[in-house]
Amino acid sequence: MSAAQGFTFSLICVLVSLHSHLLTCDALCYFPTELQGEFLMQSSKSEIQYSSINITADAIPIWGMCHRRIGNNYILLDNFIGDNGIRCFHFTLKSKNILVVRTEGLGECYTSVGAAEATCLHSKDYQTTELLLFKERDVGGEEISKSFCPVHGKFSFRYNLDDGIEDKEECSNSLSVMDSCPIPTQPSSSVSLHFQGCSFGDTNMTFHCLGDWEGPGNQRYVAFLNPSEANNGKPRYRCALYHTDRSGKVYLAFSSDSSCTSNLHNSTSGYETMVLTPLKEEEYPPKVLMSACKFPEWMQGTWVNLNVKGQIMSFADHSLLKMFQILCIGTPNPATNKFPVFIRDECGGEAYNCIWIEKRADNVLEFQLGLSPSVTYNESLCIDSNFPHRNWITQGRLDKLDESPCPITGEYTGLIPDNSGLCAKLSSDCKSKEIMYYTMSECESDIYEERDYRCLGQWEENGLMYTYTQRRDIGTYECFVGSIISETEIYIKEAGEDCARSVNPHNRGMKLTNKGKCTDSQHNPVPWDTGIRQTTYPHPTGMWHSTRPPYVTKPWKPITAPPRIRNEVAKAGSISSYASNVVIAVSASVLFVFYTSLS
Helix, strand or coil, X not given: CCHHHHHHHHHHHHHHHHHHCCCCCCCCCCCCHHHCEEXXXXXXXXXXXXXXXXXXXXXXXXXXXXXXXXXXXXXXXXXXXXXXXXXXXXXXXXXXXXXXXXXXXXXXXXXXHHHHHCCCCCCCCCCCEEEEEEEEECHHHCECCCCCCCCCCEEEEEEEECCCCCXXXXXXXXXXXXXXXXXXXXXXXXXXXXXXXXXXXXXXXXXEEEEEEECCCCCEEEEEECCCCCCCCCCCEEEEEEEECCCCCEEXXXXXXXXXXXXXXXXXXXXXXXXXXECCCCCCCHHHXXXXXXXXXXXXXXXXXXXXXXXXXXXXXXXXXXXXXXXECCCCEXXXXXXXXXXXXXXXXXXXXXXXXXXXXXXXEEEEECCCCECCCCCCCCCHHHCCCCCCEEEEECCCCCCCCCCCCCEEEEEECCEEEEEEEEEXXXXXXXXXXXXXXXXXXXXXXXXXXXXXXXXXXXCEEEEEEEECCCCCEEEEEEEEEECCEEEEEECCCCCCCCCCCCCCCEEEEEEECCCCCCCCCCCCCCCCCHHHCCCCCCCCCCCCCCCCXXXXXXXXXXXXXXXXXXXXXXXXXXXXXXXXXXXXXXXXXXHHHHC
């Protein structure tokens, strides 16, 4: 089929939809909250234009209602296209603000679920159209959350624009400077670029970081927002490849548009390239340089936001959006697991402090810093009064991961607190004891949420069981606190990413009752594809039940109330929000299919 024929076919599909757009379609699956929100996508290859995409609880209005979920594949049924509007989409959450969607083609329509399912992505080798979606607004219209920037510190840099006009580097000297010190008034973490001594003159630019994810080889992708480029024909969203060599030098190459493919070959070859050389830091104080202290052997290695190597502990703080170097000094106290340390951040701030570290399980550690840092070293840094609270930072191991069975065996069911119409089910996987499954549904009908967890470790503290998990479907990390009443009854509650000790499962937690022994897994065997390395996406947004406000506002309460369902729409005598977007859907679909026909 030629490009023109493909466009004509797709346009006919859209026009046919005008006859049937008032029909409603029952959704049989739902999108995880982490995928929901308002996104922008480049809609044309010939020029920089963006189209808006809204992902709701059970629909993407321009593509269809959620009909079936198979792992990270979603079958969407588009009533605008009538009987020919069935397609499969594969979703991969690359970071909190970056979503990659793969499909056979936006101009392809199928008449049966089976035919559409055959096009679903079950292998990374399958050839599909890849769409890069940039989150603009979170659920409820809230601003997107800030992202830690993987290119952190202060650098001098060289810059080259490969536009085919000339072969010379635009910034061939080392006068230009980049730094990643966060500015509180900006909506995201950022890198500031100060171009100096370049062929185009001196200028400043700021990029907001949207997240990074695994790329080919030892390279990684990173996405930026350039707020200064708006409605001027230049890309507002940028994708780049980068890698860091042993000396700390960073190689960064950008594509020519908002995709990750156009004129981007590798981290040293792209439409725009930069070579970042770290600026020389001040020497550490003699007290630090002379120390023979090392962190415990069991700590060594890579954790979620932590890397430990000998004396040095590198911590990416996603709350403060800074990278910290924590160096062990002095004499550690093995009885209390407290270590005197020297801390320096990427912006030059430094202090002496004490770190308290606890091994909770083979795959889980927790630490906290004392509340009385000092500009000079003193022996009282590690006294108990500097640790009055139990506010821990919890970390899961990423390398040398040991299997850790989940604390439950069998199938447990119960009612969601404060909403007797919703039921929850928690079950273990008999073949893989470190896996457990959670579903939430109306007690008599649809499933609203399906989640898979990998248990990394658990421990008991003050009569409560804490379990640290990885969410397999989206790749985030979550902690749960439970109370085992008997072999048949447990209470459980979400405790955040850092296992908050203030959470009591007996206070508005879920009561679950054992309904059966362990049986063979009946869950879909399609492997999860998160595409996320957790050092860049640490914050979980899903939860079982929590009394604290989540930082992502859901369209319904966290597990305590159902989403806006179709029978409510029917009772109101109005068309669904899906159908109410007909004009937007038709316009956007024409742009999308035209873009696809040209690719």
